[in-house]
Amino acid sequence: MSTVEKKYLEAKEKYAELGVNTDEVLKRLEEVKISMHVWQGDDIAGFLSDDEVSGGITVTGNHPGKARTPEELRQDLEKAYSLIPGKHKLNLHAIYLDTDEDVDLNEIEPKHFEKWVSWAKEQDLGLDFNPTFFSHPMYKDGFTLASPDKEVREFWIEHGKRTRRIAEYFGKELGQVAVNNFWVPDGYKDNPIDRYLPRQRLMESLDEIFSEEINPEYTLDAVESKLFGIGAEAYTVGSHEFYMGYGLTRNKLICMDAGHFHPTEVISNKLSSIALFSEGILLHVSRPVRWDSDHVVIMDDELQEIGRELVRNDLLGKTHIGLDFFDATINRVAAWAIGTRNTIKAILKAMLEPTDYLKKIELEGDFTTRLALTEELKDFPFADVWNYYCEINQVPVGLDWLKEAQKYEEEVLNKRK
Template sequence: MNTTEKYLAAKEKYASIGVDTDAVLKELEKVKISMHVWQGDDVQGFLSDGELTGGISVTGNHPGKATNPTELRQDLEKAYSFIPGKHKLNLHAIYLDTDEKIDLNEIEPKHFEKWVAWAKEQGLGLDFNPTFFSHPMFKDGFTLSSPEKEVRDFWIEHGKRSRKIAEYFGKELGQVCVNNFWVPDGYKDNPIDRYSPRKRLMESLDEIFAEELDPSLTLDAVESKLFGLGAEAYTVGSHEFYMGYGLTRQKLVCLDAGHFHPTEVISNKLSSLGLFSEGILLHVSRPVRWDSDHVVIMDDELQEIAKELVRNDLLGKTNIGLDFFDATINRVAAWVIGTRNTIKAVLKAMLEPTDYLKQIELDGDFTTRLVLTEELKDFPYADVWNYYCEQQGVPVGLDWYKEAQQYEQDVLLKR
């Protein structure tokens, strides 16, 4: 059977449990994944050639890394050509494209005009992140919470300018730009005073966010972390800090899959956060014992995240972004694997008879709940996925990888 014939058989199978696959695929088209630019060049950016600092570490030396904005956009175009749907790109401030010699506290919208022009050509939205790491003003492990006013002022100015760039993206592209704030501040060993750095961080963020910006153009998000390299004992921006900050300042709360204790999962937090937060930002990643940012695979937690978003009707208030980097493998392939898996997990969740499952649970029929959820694991969702890819004009199955291998031979290995 060809792809369409397999889809029609799958459509009939799902119809037997009350799921309309045609309607599901129409809904899936609306889901945008914000693919992260930093997988393409190992989080180096174009501001400096210095080493990564602030708990950021990339391992591996696979050939073909992008070394300038033109190469990076070329690689991104190839990756997007393998991914069904129209999505977004998440830029960090260090990915400016300009010949000017400027610092992070001097960046302006004009330094990202080439990215905006490219995004318009590609039909993509843009998200943004200020960059609070890998810089001489990341002093003694601190930025916005530094005890030195000069340091705080530098990073506050950077944060303010980042918001204006995000606003510019929203105006130019007609899609809201999510601007995510994460800072690596913390201590390697046990501090005496945990309160004062958090108070300084709160005050610095309040100053950055003092100007009201149109929420149809840009939304601010804040991101927590349990620990990082060099901040193993104490992270200023903890989950509790940013949960409180986001809820009291009407900011999106970002949950990164790798930023919690190894026994914690973010899927179980979504239903609670959905009740109280202005909105949610996800950084979908794959931690292996710590925040190691492995390429997203179709594991249990990815599927649970997607189920929580679909079952609780949270897709409308959730911005799905990716955050991983692996330099041991083909970087374009890494993007494609992670993004396709994330979309596929959402599709699989949408193919559940959610209303029926909720009703039998409410009725106390836990036997049917278990039977059906187990049987659904063997339903032919892959045939629905392959049909979706074909309809969206992207390669089906392993066909994309054959093209990616050819691109590596023709382009990446010649750099």
């Protein structure tokens, strides 16, 4: 018996005193899939063109080892997944097509992503998808789907339609539903006169994109709001109110991104409300140090609160969890590992609560016990359960994963020029 298992058995007894069966918790955790985002590996460059990132987003840093080809990116992803317990998903953007054809965003087809699907089958991964409404010449004057220019709108409408068919292809081939998430950067840098018409155009463009019925067993559409972006500081067409209304009336998943709200807002407090009325939820878990700065996810209070809300309210079944951060100042493979491991940890920590008992005493008005118990749980041996989960999933325990990432950096990443 390993030291890790011995400590786990001790922790198991400790949690059993509260009525928590850690073996059952780990079985539940195995069912949770995190959609790891491809764009951490190459700083949102993609493989469509050499244009710099535009559309309200940017990446800082120049750490060595950035993936330059689809093959290098998949190699890095395999390394990252080898450091993360469980079987998960990969979240692709449309600009990550893998083809020798000269093809534009309004021409992409499932065949341009066949290599990704073959790789996902080999790795036993699901795939999610995103249209790319940025970093393109047809992103004109800060607008795409809400543009007053009909030609611009038609280009992006066609792009959106094609991404839905690609997501459908992912779902059919891999046997896992592919979430296709729509975010557009449209907006004004300074105060507009007309806030209404751009939103009407966005609504009509989206309605046309979603006019084709696609089996929800294969793909689900999601819509994502944003407070503001670089170049759209004064007015964002796709606000939270717009997409909440759109998602609820069109039966779309509503995407809640941790960095897309006011600096004092948190998404954890919104999940139970959205869940009451929405078709489902898509989470983009990030860390907004200064609003939407998309830092690597750490085990901070908000991440743990998101985990608790998902578990306490039994929302894991209707919530799709994806990551959205990008940091080019550190080892990119390590960034994936840190953020994904922490997201899984937060859910595990929440599962280790005696949720039913805590709800019971709350309903009875026993707030003293509620406070005492939730505070004492902070000192329980959560890490011993996590380490055991890593061990039984045959991934590095503790800081051993960092040694693996550093070795990979030395042998692979540092040799890229």
